[in-house]
Amino acid sequence: MSSTESLLTREQRPLPATPTRPYSEELGAPPLPTIEKDKPTWISRFTTDVVSDLRSTQWKTLGKWYLLGFWTYCLFTTAVVLPVYLYLIGMSSFPFEGLIETGLRSPGCLPNDAFDARSTTYNIFDPSGFFQITHGFGDLTFTQVKVIDLIWDIMVGRGGQTMLAYFSWKAFSTYFWLSMSTQPITYNSFWAIFLDRQPSLVGIYRVIRDFVSHQARRSKSIMIFVPFSMLFVLVFPIMMSAMTGYRPNLAGFVADTTNSLIPFEKFVLAAYVLHDGERVGYGRDFVVPFMFGVPFFEIRKQMTKTLGRSEAFQLTDDGYFAEASVRVCEQWRYREACELPWNVSQYVEQYGFYGLDNKTGKPAKIRTTWKGEFIPEPSLNISAFYIPPGSYFGHGWTDPETKTTPFADSSNLALNIQGTNTLYTLDYVQEHGSCQQQKSYQWGFSFLQVFLMAILLLIWTSGTYFTWLKAHKTLEKQVQLDEVDKEVPSEFKSALTFASTVQFEMAMAGKEKPELSLTNGQLHSAIQRDLHGGRIMSTTSEITTNIPEQYNPMKEIWSLCKRRWFIFPALVFTTLCMTTLVLLPIMTFFVAGAIVLIPLHTGFVFAISIGSTSRSRGFFAWAGFIGMLIGAVVGLMVITRGGA
Incomplete structure (x- = not known):
């Protein structure tokens, strides 16, 4: 009995617990229902x-x-x-005005500086664009583009090289420190990987030479990837600088019949001609555009956006062009632009072209209706150019005299400078068109070089990660996780490991320890002569030659995908x-x-x-x-x- 209990009287001591019955049972009543907790x-x-x-x-x-x-x-x-x-x-030929819409590139000028009035598509995989700034933006001054280019070269080029070099060193140093437990590496390889973190041509040459000399002992994939990675990191700033640049903004112009340069954006697509347009409030030989007030390049761009196909701009591809033209005219912003050509279309569909009756082919000397108003005979003398099928009336019209369909021939397509009656064929515009440099600049990049860089970066990222993962997971089987990074030598520890190994191998070869008074050439000759390039292995006690089965990243990824x-x-x-x-x-x-x-x-x-x-x-x-x-x-x- 404790001292505390001894101080308590018999009455003060707690009574032993006795089982009690619910009050309801004592009275003979049925037991109360138990309250269960609600299920989650x-x-x-x-x-x-x-x-x-x-x-x-x-x-x-x-x-x-x-x-x-x-x-x-x-x-x-x-x-x-x-x-x-x-x-x-099937879209390797992009509509560049949709993919890279800068709002500055002049209509008619492709990303490779060529003038093309027929199409706004550009093959982004065209080899001629490898050194071209195919994707540019900005309305910048020369100073602005130079500053942007300088910042890119420093931040992305040099900064990216530093990051790539760091992650490459982390992966390769861990892998080779694991490999050195069973297979020695030469002094040159140790120096290039553990001491000289910045890749150089000399280091790459030494690593390749050592790998070739000891190819039977190494993984072939590592033999290929390590030199590739070192070379990629070395040329990374050069490639990043080459893929970007600046150039003047361009504007498309067409030389007219007087050799005056007319902006290409002023050309419109001609649909009809009102030869006696003065009868309905227009001038003689008034040219009715395909879309009133809308430039030819704008029609092309809107048709491409409507269909989402590169073929929509090919004017000989009748079906796509026609389908797009109807959809574009249905948009609210283009309804007024299409009003006049639609009125002309309805008129010639009802009364005929050239003032001839559609059925008889004779002059229609009848009173006709124009925009809801009657006009005296004869009917209006209207002709047309190329009319795509399904858009305005005229594509399927048959000339009563020649029995031909003149307006279905795409070679009759004509352009017009709005406000004038001068007509130009598409061939003329293409032949006399050119891209002229402007005062402003744009900064951009080459798609092909970006594409190539993405492939190289993907290879480097995958290879570096798998190399690090394989070595890191294998080392974890021998060393605690928080000790892995400590065991891989770096900086001063690498230098100390290298120096002690050189001294040890010199002593084992029966030579005197190298003195500091020796020059680099003398020490290099001694190592090549006496040690045959030298061999260095990891001497850490935790990493022994009894390495278990190495970690397989692909098996782990497959297991993760199954889970x-x-x-x-x-x-x-x-x-x-x-x-x-x-x-x-x-x-x-x-x-x-x-x-x-x-x-x-x-x-x-x-x-x-x-x-x-x-x-x-x-x-x-x-x-x-x-x-x-x-x-x-x-x-x-x-x-x-x-x-x-």
């Missing part, structure tokens, strides 16, 4: 799973995976998915969302891409990386999808309001 609803289960996953998330690690996934996905879309998508839908089966459909869906935006203007493309991709990518990354249950994974995926829809709706509202 599906909302509470969702909330519990999501909150639990968010609380257990390592945000720093998640951020790294988010950036890596975003970077890799953008490269994959640009380098692989986008070209395949363009090839499958997270929705990864592939998510990637396909996101890719389709991005690739369908390529017809937008460049700034709208980037904004729309950010609106669509960022919420969707965030939801999928959360679902894949931190979702531990199907409920939480579904919540994150749907949250990303809904965020994408909200952003898309808001973006469409902004774009529509801006277009209005």
